[in-house]
Amino acid sequence: MGNGVLTETGSGGDFDRRNTDWYMDKVVQALIFIGGISAIIFVAGIFVFITKEGLGFILDRFDFMEFFTSEYWYPAEEEDPEYGILAMIAGTASVTVLAMLVAIPFSLGTAIYIAEFATGKTRETLKILVELLAAIPSVVWGFIGLSIMNPLIIDVFDVPVGLNVLNAGIILGLMAAPIMTSIAEDALKAVPDRYREAAEAMGATRWQVIQKTVLPAARNGLLGAVLLGVGRAFGETMAVLMATGHSINIPGSVFDSVRALPATIAAELGETAVGSEHYQALFTLGIFLFMVTFVINLSADLIVRDTAKK
C-alpha cells in the first residue's frame, strides 16, 4: 500500500513490483480461470448444441402427449411418422430396475466386506480388482452379453431369444456394481472410527457395529452411490444396444426383448439426414436424456454433500 506513495515521491521506484513476473502472473491467472470454468462452459455447450439441433422438432412437431404416452416409434414412416417413446422408457426402466436389483445388494455387500471386514493384502487386492472391473469398456460388456450371456440364457431358461431384459439387466448390473462399490466404500470409510470404537466398547460385535452404527451414519453416502449407479445404467448406450435385442416392446417378462432410449439414438442417428425430422427427433431424445441424468446427478450430489457437511 505504501508503494504508491513512495513511487510518487520518486524515491522508491524499485518498490513497484509490477515487473514481467507480475504481469506473467496476471496473464496466467486469467488463462487458468478460463480453464477453471471450462467444465461449466462445456455443460452449457452440450445443452445449447443439442437443443439447437433438436429445436426444429420441438417447435414444429413435438406433441407432449404423443411423445410420452404413445408406444409407437415409427420415425422413418413417409406418410405419417409417429414419435412415441413410452416403449423405450419402459425398456430403459425395466433394464435399469433389474440392473439395480443385481448391483445394489452385491455392491453394498462388497463395499461392506472391503471397508469393514477385509484387512491388509486382501483388502488391497479386492480394491484393485473392483477398480479393474470398472475399467472394462461398455462395448466389451455388450459383446459379452451378445456372445456369452445370450446362449447361456437360451440354454438355462429354454427360451428362443437370449437378448432381452434379463441379459441386459445382468450386464448393466455387473457394469454399474464396481463404481457403486467404490463410492459406497468411500461413504463407509468416511464414518469416523470413534463411532465404531464407541460401539465396540459397549460390547457390540462387528456385525452389530456395522448394522447399528456404520450403516445409519453412512446412509446418505450409500444412497448417493445407488443414485449414481442408476444414472450410469440409465444412460448406458453400447452394452444395452447389444444385449437387449433392440426391439420396441413394452416388456411383459424379463425374457422379452426391449429397446432403450440411448441405444435408439446410437442405432438410428447414422441413418438419418442432418436436419431431417427424424434427426431432430433423436436430438430431442438426447435433450430428454440430458435432463433426466442432470436431475439424477444433482440429487446424488446434494445427498452426498449433505453427509459431507455432517
Place this chain on the structure above:
Amino acid sequence: MFETSTLNARNQQVQRLVRILFLMMTLFLIVPVLIILGTLVVKGSSVISIDFLFTSPTEGMTAGGIFPALLGTVFLVAVDLVIAIPIGISAAIYLSEYAGNNWLTRVINLAIINLAGVPSIVHALFGLGAFVLFFGFGTSILAASLTLAIMTLPLVIVASKESMQAVPQAFREASWNMGATRWQTIRRVVLPNAIPGILTGLILEISRTAGETAPIMFTGAVFFTPFLPQGIFDQTMAMPLHLFVVATQVPGVPEDLPYGVALMLIALVLFMNALSIAFRAWLRGKKKW
C-alpha cells in the same frame, strides 16, 4: 470366571455367518466377471498373432487383422491428450490453487459431476452438433477427439486436483515468502510435486478414451475405411467401434474373430489401468511428506 454367555456365543456365531455372507457377495460379484474374462482370453488368444495386429481387415472384414483400428485408436487418444491435458490441468490448478469456497466453485464442481454423468450418447450428439457441423471439422479425428476429451475431462481434473491438494501448504508458503509470485510457486513448487499423481490420472484417461464407442460413432470413427489416417481431419477406424461392427454388423464373421478384437481391446484398457494402479502404489511408498 469369564465364561462366554450363551448370548455372546450366539452373537459370535451371527458374526461369523455375516462375515461369510459378505465374503460370498464379494465373490459373487468378482468371480463371474473373472470367468467371463477367462472365456475371452481362451477364445480370443487363438486369433491374436503378429499378423492380426499388423494387417488390415480383408474379405469384407471377415478375415485379416485390426491394424487400422489399432492405429486409429492411438491417433484418437493422442489428439485427445493434447486437448485434455491443458484444459484439465488448468481447471485442476484453478480448483486447487485459486478457487475460494464460494458459489462459483460449487457450480464448477457440479458441472464436473454432470460432465461425467451425461450419457455417452449425449456427448456424441453434442460432438456432432458442435464440432462436426457448427465448427465444420466434419467427421474427423479432431471432432472425435474433442468429444472424447470433453467427456473424459472430469477424470483428468479430479486426479490432478487431488494430487495438487496433497502438496503441503507449507511448501507454497515457503515459496511465497521468498517473494515468488503465485504462478512461479505453482510452476516451480506445486506442479513438480504433483506431477506423478497427475500422470496416474492421465494413464487412466488413456484407458477410458481408448474404450469409448458411442462418442466417436458419429464424430470421426467409421465402420471401415481402406485408408490409414494421415492427419487430424481424416476419418478413422477405431478399436471399440471395430468390435461393435464385427460383432453385430458384418455377416459371416468367423466366430472367434470378435473374441480376438475384444481381447485386444480389453488387454489394452486393463494394461493401462494396471499401469496406473502400480504407479500409484509405487508413489505411495515413495512419498516424502
